[in-house]
Amino acid sequence: MTKTEIRNHPKFYNVFISGPQEKRKLYTKNLNVGYRVYGEKLIEYRGEEYREWDPFRSKLAALILENPASNFLSNDLICLYLGASSGTTISHLSDILRSSIIYGVEFAERSIRQLIQNTSGRKNIIPILGDARYPESYAKSIFTKANIIYQDVAQPNQAEIAIHNCNYYLQDDGILILAIKSQSIDSIQKSERIYAKEKKILEKADYHIIESVNIHKYASNHIVLIVKKNTI
Ligand SMILES: C[S@@+](CC[C@H](N)C(=O)[O-])C[C@H]1O[C@@H](n2cnc3c(N)ncnc32)[C@H](O)[C@@H]1O
Missing domain, CATH: 3.30.200.20 (Phosphorylase Kinase; domain 1)
Structure with missing residues (x-):
């Protein structure tokens, strides 16, 4: 062998x-x-x-395999992870950001129970039972602003959820990595139109898209956006 x-x-x-x-x-x-x-x-x-x-189980792995130009990982990044589920991707982030903090928000009770079980040996993950649509509701569990917000929530209003959380928790020079699943927004309209709409919502809210990466090879009807706040 x-x-x-x-x-x-x-x-x-x-x-x-x-x-x-x-x-x-x-x-x-x-x-x-x-x-x-x-x-x-x-x-x-x-x-x-x-x-x-596994890039078929983790959109962040799929993004990295697609080789984006932006290099968004470095030592000591504080991360807010929205849609942590049972811990697949967040556990890899925990391996990467070894001595930092990753806040993992998840609203499904069953998933958060699994997340706690799966990551209890990892001191850098703080699991939070919370609804990403209401960022103020978990403010007491988050002690510092994030350098990076990663969102994978498969909800109808994905861009708005990301904007609310970034306005609340993202440092001015921080980065948003947003997985967009077109099927969760509208299952009839063409994916490209949905992606364009979500990008417009972000731009209107004073964010700019650094990169838009198609990960259809690994996750059907998904793109990942790398986004920053506009600064004057
Ligand atoms: C596609 S899965 C995430 C998979 C995970 N990111 C991974 O790669 O390991 C989407 C998750 O988002 C959660 N979710 C959906 N809407 C949410 C919300 N408003 N607030 C918090 N979690 C939410 C779902 O319960 C589900 O666990």
């Missing part, structure tokens, strides 16, 4: 890769050694344990 050789991603902080470009696999270094969150493969390499990061 050939051994998987793992190396640093050429751009993204604390993300690791194996294989050639066309067959690239992503990994993060397991912060909670010996534990899986969603049945992912664990790999030992040079005395460290890595977790394979």
